[in-house]
Amino acid sequence: MGYVIDASLTESDVHLSQGCVTCHSGNENAAxxxxxxxxxxxxxxDDTDLCGSCHGDIATNYSKSLHFTTVGMxxxxxxxxxxxxxxxxxxxxxxxxxxxxHASCGDCHVKGPTVSGISTGLIQGHRFVRKxxxxxxxxxHNGRVYPEFTGEYGGNADVHYQKGMTCTDCHKPAELxxxxxxxxxxxxxxxxxxxxxCHKPEAAKTDAAKTAHATHAGKASCSAxxxxxxxxxxxxxxxxxxxxxxxGLILGDNPRKAGQLTTLRHIPTVRDTFAPAGIAQxxxxxxxxxxxxxxxxxxxxxxxxxxCAACHVAQAHFLKESDxxxxxxxSNQALIFKFDK
Amino acid sequence: xxxxxxALIGLSVLAPMAMARDIASVVDATWLEANLAxxxxxVVDMRKVEDYKAGHITGAVNVIGASVYVKAxxxxxxxxxxxxxxxxLQAAGINADSQVVVVDTDTSARLAxxxxxxxxxxxxxxxxVAILDGGYAAWTKASKPVQTDPVAAKSGSFVVKFNPAFFxxxxxxxxxxxxQIVDARTYDTYFGVSKSATTAQFGHYASAWPLPSTWIAxxxxxxxxxxxxxxxxxxxxxxxKAETIVYCDTGVAASTWWWIMSEMLGxxxxxxxxxxxxxxxxxxxVKYIAGTWR
Numbered sequence: 001m002g003y004v005i006d007a008s009l010t011e012s013d014v015h016l017s018q019g020c021v022t023c024h025s026g027n028e029n030a031a032x033x034x035x036x037x038x039x040x041x042x043x044x045x046d047d048t049d050l051c052g053s054c055h056g057d058i059a060t061n062y063s064k065s066l067h068f069t070t071v072g073m074x075x076x077x078x079x080x081x082x083x084x085x086x087x088x089x090x091x092x093x094x095x096x097x098x099x100x101x102h103a104s105c106g107d108c109h110v111k112g113p114t115v116s117g118i119s120t121g122l123i124q125g126h127r128f129v130r131k132x133x134x135x136x137x138x139x140x141h142n143g144r145v146y147p148e149f150t151g152e153y154g155g156n157a158d159v160h161y162q163k164g165m166t167c168t169d170c171h172k173p174a175e176l177x178x179x180x181x182x183x184x185x186x187x188x189x190x191x192x193x194x195x196x197x198c199h200k201p202e203a204a205k206t207d208a209a210k211t212a213h214a215t216h217a218g219k220a221s222c223s224a225x226x227x228x229x230x231x232x233x234x235x236x237x238x239x240x241x242x243x244x245x246x247x248g249l250i251l252g253d254n255p256r257k258a259g260q261l262t263t264l265r266h267i268p269t270v271r272d273t274f275a276p277a278g279i280a281q282x283x284x285x286x287x288x289x290x291x292x293x294x295x296x297x298x299x300x301x302x303x304x305x306x307x308c309a310a311c312h313v314a315q316a317h318f319l320k321e322s323d324x325x326x327x328x329x330x331s332n333q334a335l336i337f338k339f340d341k
Numbered sequence: 342x343x344x345x346x347x348a349l350i351g352l353s354v355l356a357p358m359a360m361a362r363d364i365a366s367v368v369d370a371t372w373l374e375a376n377l378a379x380x381x382x383x384v385v386d387m388r389k390v391e392d393y394k395a396g397h398i399t400g401a402v403n404v405i406g407a408s409v410y411v412k413a414x415x416x417x418x419x420x421x422x423x424x425x426x427x428x429x430l431q432a433a434g435i436n437a438d439s440q441v442v443v444v445d446t447d448t449s450a451r452l453a454x455x456x457x458x459x460x461x462x463x464x465x466x467x468x469x470v471a472i473l474d475g476g477y478a479a480w481t482k483a484s485k486p487v488q489t490d491p492v493a494a495k496s497g498s499f500v501v502k503f504n505p506a507f508f509x510x511x512x513x514x515x516x517x518x519x520x521q522i523v524d525a526r527t528y529d530t531y532f533g534v535s536k537s538a539t540t541a542q543f544g545h546y547a548s549a550w551p552l553p554s555t556w557i558a559x560x561x562x563x564x565x566x567x568x569x570x571x572x573x574x575x576x577x578x579x580x581x582k583a584e585t586i587v588y589c590d591t592g593v594a595a596s597t598w599w600w601i602m603s604e605m606l607g608x609x610x611x612x613x614x615x616x617x618x619x620x621x622x623x624x625x626x627v628k629y630i631a632g633t634w635r
Contacts (some may be wrong), residue, residue: 134391150389150390150405150407151405154412155411155412155417157408161390161407162405162407162408162429164390164393164394164403165390166390166391166394299425300425301424301425
């Protein structure tokens with residue numbers, strides 16, 4: 001069903017009027033399905049030049065984007081690897097385990113991506129749609145972001161979703177189609193959403209909010225107060241076997257901005273994650289097991305906005321020595337937040 | 342003089358409670374279409390944002406279910422705090438005198454979620470709350486008017502004031518020795534051959550009557566006629582005049598029979614146990630009973 005093509009599009013749509021073989025190859029004049037499908041290309045837009053013949057700029061940028069190259073994942077583990085490890089990683093692990101998840105143009109514009117062998121099929125009978133967040137973004141980001149955003153994971157929907165916003169209201173083509181020059185990871189992107197890009201903390205409606213914002217500027221991230229509930233934290237990933245996920249809301253020192261309290265997410269890479277591929281991670285301790293995260297479960301009010309004592313007295317959700325994973329990275333210690341005085 | 346004063350006080354206390362509902366508890370697509378232009382009407386579409394944006398009843402606002410039932414601590418599907426719920430209802434354009442019609446996908450699989458939202462709005466202090474029979478599925482099947490543009494409501498003024506008479510917590514249930522307790526889960530769960538992951542014990546709370554939520558809808562996904570529902574409760578031996586408390590696993594399925602008894606049949610004292618088995622069966626001092634019927 002999901003693969004039925006809307007016949008009216010074959011003439012009206014500028015894309016389909018080219019004829020199927022321009023994009024999918026195969027043989028139009030063959031007598032049987034098997035013969036027609038000889039040489040068939042299932043994912044034509046993996047070749048960005050195909051779309052690039054008409055959407056030149058988008059395709060040129062996109063070939064450098066994180067969604068296409070997935071180098072963000074590669075660079076995320078790289079500092080842990082020795083020079084020989086890196087070679088083995090790039091050759092064996094990266095191609096099979098990371099790059100296999102990369103997005104083609106069609107994954108966002110034509111067909112719901114296939115995840116774990118399951119596909120929802122073509123969007124609107126092979127129309128080239130501008131966006132369909134639920135059938136595209138949600139399918140690949142179904143582990144954490146999307147279910148956290150809608151409240152299916154954690155039980156508290158993001159206020160932006162409550163107000164009718166979806167992924168592409170914040171994540172724009174300038175971010176998703178990629179930057180003009182390639183970047184090592186998403187933190188280096190110039191075009192990406194930020195809370196203060198849309199909200200002026202000093203312009204809040206109530207004095208209580210204004211004061212809370214003024215006192216904590218630079219000291220606590222927006223999510224430290226406004227992340228409403230537990231989000232997904234993954235532990236103990238082993239190549240081929242996957243990781244286990246545990247819900248948690250974790251506050252600690254920002255590994256990218258020391259001295260700022262923020263929400264941390266545990267990532268699943270353990271010392272022997274890549275052991276099955278013979279990769280040692282000689283510099284494992286150079287990176288912590290947690291990274292600063294912007295959980296997509298923002299609410300105006302949380303246990304912390306309701307009560308200053310949640311942080312200043314109870315230190316609720318603060319990462320503690322006893323929470324640290326056994327045998328974890330030695331860099332984790334630095335993430336335990338300590339008030340100045 | 343003193344008597345007179347007491348009478349006066351009594352009246353002023355009763356007055357807001359006595360305000361009668363002026364919309365049926367369950368409305369159908371024909372009624373709703375005929376009343377769409379009514380300025381007091383607020384159609385609340387509780388489906389996901391993506392579904393709402395793909396098409397909804399003309400003029401309907403989107404209040405996703407997850408705005409009305411939230412996780413609190415470890416407990417699923419709880420009523421939000423009053424200020425949060427007030428924000429949500431005001432943003433939907435709801436005033437104290439609004440006639441609110443709750444719309445979910447359909448009334449078969451999703452019926453309990455619609456009545457759960459309905460119960461929460463009643464508990465929040467709104468008088469005129471109805472459920473659209475058959476949900477959005479029945480509306481589109483009847484080719485009624487739809488639109489895709491989201492509706493931005495003019496902010497309403499309703500302020501949540503919970504009505505404790507519709508609510509039970511664990512302490513209340515355990516102290517309510519005379520109340521008839523109704524278990525809205527399936528026979529399997531009641532008897533204890535299966536249980537939900539959120540409930541710690543097999544079986545049911547002592548003296549509970551089994552009255553599954555799945556009995557309230559017809560095969561094609563509408564509420565059964567009032568007389569049929571009334572007779573199910575009567576045949577089980579429930580007393581419409583006695584205090585009744587309905588529970589299930591997380592207080593969602595229970596809201597179906599709460600809705601029917603309190604809103605449709607007009608029973609005077611019916612409470613939904615919001616925390617339900619998730620809270621009750623987690624208490625080791627409470628022993629659920631498995632392997633017996635009532």
